[in-house]
Amino acid sequence: MRYARLCLALAAALFAAATMAAAPPPAAAPAATAAGSHFVVDPAKSSLQFTFEQAGAASTGRFPRFGVTLDFPGADPAGGRLEVTVEVAALDTGDKDRDDTLKSDDLFAVKKFPEARFSAQQIVKTASGYEAAGKLTIRGVTRDARVPFTFREAAEGGVTAGYMAGKTLVRRLDFGVGQGEWKATDQAGNDVTVSFTLRLTRAAH
């Protein structure tokens, strides 16, 4: 065939073009797939802290062990679900006597209630970011809670990271954290501010 070489060249060109078209685009921020996004916390780069009042003066503590998953169908958390589980027994206020007291039966009662959980089935967009509405369970007591937060995605060398931050006020007596003498609030304030700064990474479902 006189056109054999031309045909082969065209075929090769077409084949190359088809291959290039089918290849994934150069890595920028990968868009959410049709199945949605699933983010999981990166514990090493995340913190969950709480601020409380002791004898009239502010003090802080942290929960070093916790898990967070954030799932959303679209391009941002709106319409998604948030699950947070906290290992309460690992709490750390920097003082062993105080930590032991906090874990005791009249306060967090960690032997009976080792885990605290926030489960939000509804996330909406707000003027300042997002708000997760759901159920907060502490010391076995479940109550409705709304937690505002900010969220932004960032491409970090082939990995999609999500940065989440926010804070919420929890009244410990609402959850029974404070029985017996610890119902009094002059030495251990009722209002506790829980704040979080999280790095999450996008994972496969």
Added chain:
Amino acid sequence: MALRNTTRRWGVIAQTFHWVIVALLIVQVTLAEMADDLPLGVRKLSLLARHKSVGITILVLVILRLAWRSANVNPPLPDNLKPYERKAARFTHVALYVLLAAMPLSGWMMSSARGFPVSWFGFFTLPDLVPKNRALYDWLMMTHHTLAWVLFAVIALHVAGALKHHFVHKDDVLKRMLPFTHH
């Protein structure tokens, strides 16, 4: 009743400083003793919170009292004291001022070293004097307790001296610090 001191008598303000601090010291010791016997809990924290607040109050009163003293003429020691009595008097007075300041300061530092900021009766929080450090806390705890004993010893000397002036020398050294006595 004169507000200010004269060379013969302490004024009402000086007397008030003196006896209010005496009363607060009694409160302090009581609060500390009560708290010491308790296990860690709300009651103990409550007593210690009050102990700290009263302690800071004493510190402020001592500073004001020293300022008032320097702005006033002060009744001198009697002329007829022997040199050792004169030295003992000066020593106990200086020691009292030093200890009355050292006690609340060491307590405040102790609380800072423990990482428990001091609140004055819940109205405001004092800055931490030292960084959080358990070893420092232990040392300051021991210092605070030891200084308390030294303070009790100096107070005992002070009271003994006052009583000696009153009953042995029969002079007006005690009377001039007592309200409602005129001479």
